[in-house]
Amino acid sequence: MSTNKSCCNNQEATDETSTELVSEQSCCGNIVEENNAITEKENENSCCSNQKEANNISSELENDQIRHAVRENYKKYALSSDGNESCCGSKADVSLQFGYSIEDLASIPAGANLGLGCGNPQAIADLKTGEVVVDLGSGGGFDCFLAAKQVGETGKVIGVDMTPEMISKARSNANKGNFTNVEFRLGEIENLPVANDVVDVIMSNCVINLSPNKGQVFKEAFRILKNDGRLAISDIVLTNNLPEHIRKDIAMYSGCISGASPINELEKLLENAGFVDIKIEPKDESREFIKDWAPGTKIEDYIISSTIQARKRV
Numbered sequence: 660m661s662t663n664k665s666c667c668n669n670q671e672a673t674d675e676t677s678t679e680l681v682s683e684q685s686c687c688g689n690i691v692e693e694n695n696a697i698t699e700k701e702n703e704n705s706c707c708s709n710q711k712e713a714n715n716i717s718s719e720l721e722n723d724q725i726r727h728a729v730r731e732n733y734k735k736y737a738l739s740s741d742g743n744e745s746c747c748g749s750k751a752d753v754s755l756q757f758g759y760s761i762e763d764l765a766s767i768p769a770g771a772n773l774g775l776g777c778g779n780p781q782a783i784a785d786l787k788t789g790e791v792v793v794d795l796g797s798g799g800g801f802d803c804f805l806a807a808k809q810v811g812e813t814g815k816v817i818g819v820d821m822t823p824e825m826i827s828k829a830r831s832n833a834n835k836g837n838f839t840n841v842e843f844r845l846g847e848i849e850n851l852p853v854a855n856d857v858v859d860v861i862m863s864n865c866v867i868n869l870s871p872n873k874g875q876v877f878k879e880a881f882r883i884l885k886n887d888g889r890l891a892i893s894d895i896v897l898t899n900n901l902p903e904h905i906r907k908d909i910a911m912y913s914g915c916i917s918g919a920s921p922i923n924e925l926e927k928l929l930e931n932a933g934f935v936d937i938k939i940e941p942k943d944e945s946r947e948f949i950k951d952w953a954p955g956t957k958i959e960d961y962i963i964s965s966t967i968q969a970r971k972r973v
C-alpha cells in the first residue's frame with residue numbers, strides 16, 4: 660500500500676497519531692524496540708518482577724496506541740469514495756502490477772479493491788475447491804472475493820479486520836456481489852476470532868507489518884490452521900535499518916513502512932510459533948511502486964515487498 664496515499668500527499672500525522680515510538684531504560688535492564696513497539700528484554704532478576712509486570716502492561720498499552728493510529732488511518736480509506744482512482748493512477752493499474760489479471764479485477768464488487776495491497780497472495784496460495792481460507796486484515800474484501808471464487812460454494816472465506824468501517828464496507832461489498840461463502844469478522848490478527856485447527860490457508864496482503872506484536876500473529880495463525888495448513892502472505896520486509904526519523908514516525912508506521920521487520924527476524928518468529936517449510940522471498944520489482952510511497956526519502960532502499968510461505972505440521 661502507499662502511506663496515506665503519500666505518493667501524492669504529504670504525510671498527514673495528526674496530533675493524535677504523531678506519537679513518537681520511544682525506547683526507555685528500566686531498573687530491570689533495557690526496554691528495547693522490537694518491531695517498533697516497546698518490549699522488554701528477558702531478565703531473570705526476581706527483584707524486578709513487579710517492574711516486569713508493569714512493563715508488560717505498558718507495552719500492551721503502547722501496542723494499543725499503535726493499533727489505534729493504524730485503525731484511524733484505515734478508517735479514512737474505508738469511508739472514502741468507491742471510485743477506481745487512487746492518487747497516482749488507477750487502483751486497477753497498481754493491482755495489475757502485482758499480477759492480478761483484468762478478469763480478476765472485473766469479477767469483484769466495485770469498491771472492494773482499495774489499492775492498499777503490496778503483492779498478490781492469490782498467486783502463491785494455490786487455493787482448491789472446498790478449502791477454508793482466512794484473510795488477515797481483509798480491508799474492503801478484495802482478496803477474500805477472489806479467494807471465494809477459487810474455493811467455490813463448498814469452501815469458505817473469512818476476512819478479519821480490526822477497523823469497524825472496513826468490516827462494514829466489506830460486508831456491503833459481499834452483499835452487492837451476492838457472495839454466500841464469505842464472512843467478515845471484526846477482530847485483531849493478534850487475537851483471531853476463529854476456532855482452533857479449522858483453516859486450510861491463511862492469506863494476508865500488506866498487514867502483518869502493521870502489527871506491533873508479530874510473534875503473537877504467527878502464534879494465532881498456527882493455532883487456527885489445520886495440520887498441514889499453509890500461510891500465503893504478501894508483505895513488506897525491512898532490508899536496511901531505517902533512519903530514526905522514519906522509524907519513529909507513526910504515519911510511516913500506518914503506511915506500511917516503519918513497522919516492517921527484517922527477514923531473519925520474521926523467520927525466527929515463524930519458527931518459534933511452530934511453522935516449518937518457511938520461505939520468505941523478496942520481490943525486487945516491488946521497488947518500482949514502493950519508491951512512490953514516500954517520495955524523496957529513498958524508501959525503496961530500506962523496504963521491499965516479499966512473499967511469506969510456511970506450513971503447520973504437527
Ligand SMILES: C[S@@+](CC[C@H](N)C(=O)[O-])C[C@H]1O[C@@H](n2cnc3c(N)ncnc32)[C@H](O)[C@@H]1O
Nearest residue numbers: 660733775776796797798820821822847848864
Ligand atoms: C494496508 S491495508 C490492506 C487491506 C487489504 N489486505 C488489501 O490488500 O486491500 C491494512 C488493513 O489491515 C487492517 N489491520 C491493520 N492492523 C491490524 C490488526 N492488528 N488486526 C486486524 N486488522 C488490522 C487495517 O484495518 C486495514 O484494513
